[in-house]
Amino acid sequence: MNKQVIRHYLRAKTLMDAHSEQLIDECIQEVKQIAQFKVVYQLYCLSHQPLMLEEVKLLLDSKDLAFYLQECKQCMIIACTLGVLIDRQMKYYEHLDMSKAVVFDAVSNAYLEECCDAYQKTLGFESYTFRLAPGYGDIPLELNKSFASLLEMNKKLGVSFNDAGLLIPMKSMIGIVGIGQKVKKTCLSCLRKESCELRRGGQRCYVKD
Template structure:
C-alpha cells in the first residue's frame, strides 16, 4: 500500500485496523475517477512579515491576532499566502456519486482529501526550493481555523490572492470554500533552519483520534 492509499485509509478512520479488499478496490477506483476529473490549480504570494507581542502579525494590508499563528511564524520575516484547489470537477463527481452509491461517495471524499494534501505538499516543495535560494526556510502550512487563527481570515486570503480569478476558488457566506476540495494557508519563512517541522498529527495532542496519522 503506497503513501497516498494509506492517507485515504487514514481519512476513512480505520486507524490501525485492517482494510478489507473491497474497500481497497473502491479506493483505487476512486483515485482513478478523481484523476480523470480533477483540475489542480494553485496560487501564492510572498509578503514581508511583522510580528509583535507574540500574537499580532502584519503582512500586506492585513493584521491578524492569533497566538497559535504567532507561534507558528516565530522567527520568520516573510510569509507566503497560499491557495489550492482540485477543481469543480471533483464536486460534480461527488454529487453524481452521492445519488447512486453512498459507500463510494465516502471513499471518494477520503481520496480527494488525500489528493489535495499531496498536491499542497508538492506546491510547498516548489516554494521551499525558491525560498532557499534566498536563504530562507519554510515553516509548516497553517490554515484559518487552526487553533485561534480565525476561520474568517479565509476571506482576506482569498481576496489578496484574487483566488476567484486565478484558480476559480470562492467562499460562501458561511466561509465554505467552493470548490469544496480546496485549501488556503499561510507559510512562514525565516533565516533559521527548522530541522523538525511539527505539523498536523505530529503537533496535535489528541492522541486517541481515529484519523490520527501514525507518528511513531
C-alpha cells in the same frame, strides 16, 4: 498517492477490508483523471508583536500563528483547488453510492494536500513550516476571506464562498506557511500537545512521512 493518508481520513488505522481497498484504488484513478489542480501564492513580510502581514497591515490575531511563525520574517499565503469536476462527481456518488462517496471524498482531500505539498517543494525554499489553515487551532476562520481577497482567488482560481462561508469548489484550500524556519507537524511541535484528546487516545491528527 499515500494510501495511509487516505485511510487516516477514513479513520482507519490499518488496511481495510478488500472492498474498501478496491474502492480506494478506483477513486484514486478517478480523482487523478478528473482533478484540475490550480494554485496561487503570494509572499509577505511578517512583523511581530502584534503578528501581521506588513505590506497590507493585516493582523493575524492567533496565538497558534504567533507560536509557529515566531522565528519567521516572511510567510507565504497559498490557495489551491481541484476544480468543479470533483464536486460534481462527489454529488453524483452521494446519490448513487454513499460508500463510494465517502471514499471519493477522502481520496480527494488527500490528493489536494498531496498536490499542494508537491507544489510547495518546487518553490525552492530551504526551510518552512507546515501549512496552517484558518480554522486550525485558534486561527480565525474569517482569515479565509481576507487571504482569498489578497490572492484574488475568484479571478485566478475560480474559487468563491457560499452563504455559509465555505469554499466553492469544496475541494479547495487556503493556508499560510512560515518561511525561514523548519517546523514539521508532529505531536511534540504542537501547541496543544498537553490537552489533545486524540493524543490521549493514542491517535494523531496527521500521518507520519
